[in-house]
Amino acid sequence: MVEASSLKMRELVFGLPEQLAEARAIADKVDYGRGGGFGRVVAAGMGGSGISAYLIHCLLADRVPTPIIPWHDYSIPAAADRGSLFFAVSYSGNTEETLTAFRQALRRKCHVIAVTSGGRLAELAERARLPLAVVPGGLPPRAALGYLFVALLAGLERLRICRSHRADLSEAVKQMAARRRVWFRRAGIVASGLQERLPLVYSTCRLLDAVAERWRCQLNENAKVMCHVNVFPEHNHNEVVGMGAPDFIASRSALVALLDSSTGARVRMRLKNVLGVTRGGYAKAMRLESEGRSRLARMFSLVMMGDMVSVELARLRGVDPVPVARIAELKRLMAEAGR
Numbered sequence: 001m002v003e004a005s006s007l008k009m010r011e012l013v014f015g016l017p018e019q020l021a022e023a024r025a026i027a028d029k030v031d032y033g034r035g036g037g038f039g040r041v042v043a044a045g046m047g048g049s050g051i052s053a054y055l056i057h058c059l060l061a062d063r064v065p066t067p068i069i070p071w072h073d074y075s076i077p078a079a080a081d082r083g084s085l086f087f088a089v090s091y092s093g094n095t096e097e098t099l100t101a102f103r104q105a106l107r108r109k110c111h112v113i114a115v116t117s118g119g120r121l122a123e124l125a126e127r128a129r130l131p132l133a134v135v136p137g138g139l140p141p142r143a144a145l146g147y148l149f150v151a152l153l154a155g156l157e158r159l160r161i162c163r164s165h166r167a168d169l170s171e172a173v174k175q176m177a178a179r180r181r182v183w184f185r186r187a188g189i190v191a192s193g194l195q196e197r198l199p200l201v202y203s204t205c206r207l208l209d210a211v212a213e214r215w216r217c218q219l220n221e222n223a224k225v226m227c228h229v230n231v232f233p234e235h236n237h238n239e240v241v242g243m244g245a246p247d248f249i250a251s252r253s254a255l256v257a258l259l260d261s262s263t264g265a266r267v268r269m270r271l272k273n274v275l276g277v278t279r280g281g282y283a284k285a286m287r288l289e290s291e292g293r294s295r296l297a298r299m300f301s302l303v304m305m306g307d308m309v310s311v312e313l314a315r316l317r318g319v320d321p322v323p324v325a326r327i328a329e330l331k332r333l334m335a336e337a338g339r
């Protein structure tokens with residue numbers, strides 16, 4: 001059973017470029033509504049859906065003048081008002097935090113767009129005649145990242161929050177399809193370095209902060225392990241002191257630094273120096289550089305690498321990457337308790 005299921009997640013991970021290309025064609029047909037001059041964008045979602053909003057934030061935050069706020073809670077920011085564009089992103093359409101945030105956004109008269117494969121969110125959006133981006137269903141939400149990410153990006157393009165990313169997306173798709181076999185071999189090596197160790201995943205530039213977070217989520221859900229994430233240079237002002245303690249962490253942690261061409265020379269120097277001053281505080285250190293020309297292609301090169309590492313680590317650990325029994329159990333318990 002573990003075998004067949006692992007294979008399925010591996011195929012889904014391998015299929016990310018095709019999913020991104022298909023997502024673009026789907027998004028081109030979506031009516032995102034009219035409007036413009038939004039003061040801010042809020043994108044609310046949890047887990048495998050919410051990460052798409054965080055990736056969008058990291059891709060665009062230092063490129064577009066409109067603040068893009070990724071949000072992962074029941075309540076919405078006080079700044080969400082009638083001048084705000086609000087995305088409710090829930091793959092299943094039934095996540096209670098996202099549904100609650102969605103209802104609040106309607107009450108605040110935001111320009112609300114629902115992104116989902118169905119469920120209650122689709123019903124409510126249809127009933128209220130709201131813009132609705134429907135993505136194909138039947139996947140574990142985290143394996144629908146390509147659909148959700150592109151649905152958000154296309155909405156932002158259409159409502160003139162950002163420029164077109166069509167060329168960048170096709171670069172990403174082509175690169176991922178061409179490089180995936182090589183990356184998968186590399187992912188196997190990284191996964192063996194993480195085996196029986198606590199992964200410490202460090203982002204070294206703002207483009208990769210959400211990518212590090214995606215690594216954590218995928219290692220949690222696919223490989224069923226804990227994972228710690230932090231960002232440079234902030235790490236150098238606190239965590240550097242705690243590294244290697246308690247003692248068992250020192251021999252049982254493996255560090256993965258995610259680097260990009262936008263990682264500055266000073267931050268690269270910081271990484272080298274941190275590895276030096278904390279020597280003995282971790283069992284292994286690995287560096288991974290993003291690949292590609294555009295920011296989007298570079299971002300997704302390391303998203304795909306993290307996804308691959310998570311399925312490889314699941315295989316090494318002999319666990320089935322697909323089911324997330326505890327998430328399902330928690331959702332059931334919360335639903336049973338009522339509101």
Ligand code: F6R
Pocket residue numbers: 046047048049050089090091092093094095098140141142143221324327
């Ligand atoms: C990912 C996963 C979870 C969900 C999260 C929210 O595969 O199972 O992280 O994404 O529980 O659910 P949705 O995405 O349906 O809103």
